[in-house]
Amino acid sequence: MQFGQIITAGGIVMLPLMVFSLIAMALVIERLIFWARLNRNQLRIVKRTLQLYRLDNIYDALGYVQEQTKYPIARIFLAALSLEEPTPDEFRLALESEAQAELPTLKRFTTVFDTIISIAPLLGLLGTVLGLINSFSSLDMGNIGGSETAGVTGGISTALISTAAGLIVAISTLIFANAFRSLYQRQLAFIQEYGGQLELLYRHRYERQRGSHALTR
Numbered sequence: 001m002q003f004g005q006i007i008t009a010g011g012i013v014m015l016p017l018m019v020f021s022l023i024a025m026a027l028v029i030e031r032l033i034f035w036a037r038l039n040r041n042q043l044r045i046v047k048r049t050l051q052l053y054r055l056d057n058i059y060d061a062l063g064y065v066q067e068q069t070k071y072p073i074a075r076i077f078l079a080a081l082s083l084e085e086p087t088p089d090e091f092r093l094a095l096e097s098e099a100q101a102e103l104p105t106l107k108r109f110t111t112v113f114d115t116i117i118s119i120a121p122l123l124g125l126l127g128t129v130l131g132l133i134n135s136f137s138s139l140d141m142g143n144i145g146g147s148e149t150a151g152v153t154g155g156i157s158t159a160l161i162s163t164a165a166g167l168i169v170a171i172s173t174l175i176f177a178n179a180f181r182s183l184y185q186r187q188l189a190f191i192q193e194y195g196g197q198l199e200l201l202y203r204h205r206y207e208r209q210r211g212s213h214a215l216t217r
Helices: 003-010 014-054 058-066 072-081 088-106 110-137 147-216
Strands: none
Touching: 014 058, 014 072, 014 110, 014 147, 058 072, 072 088, 072 147, 088 147, 110 147
């Protein structure tokens, strides 16, 4: 059976299923590109920023993250480094606030994926029910076992196409959605780890400055 015949046999619900599959495919590609670029570059950004900060090149570190603001971790660091002589608590609050602001970017399209995963199997089931209704409505009860019965059997088999299509769309979307959730959890751990390192460096620097000020009095 050719693709066009499969679409026709699946009934009217195949149209929204095709739309959902195209939407899911486009969003999956976008997310794959996003996470690939993020994982390829963010560790380099973090290590370079922390290295500059350890050497007390504060303005160089600030300038570097300003050049990398297309990455969430750089924007998080920038929110804290751009403060004017903050206390350690203010520095930490800036890191945490910006990290929270970046969550929608990291979780983008999650709701769309969940919607497709939930609706696609139901649409497939609806297509099967409609197909069965059409098949049995054409059955002549006085001709049981005749040629019409063969037609009904064939109608049932084609009606199940929509259920299979709905499951295929839902399962394939679920695989990628779970993969993106895993990447999201790893990204949260990454932000907490290196945000904590930057906060620790700032606290050490802040205490040194306070100690030097106390000695000069």
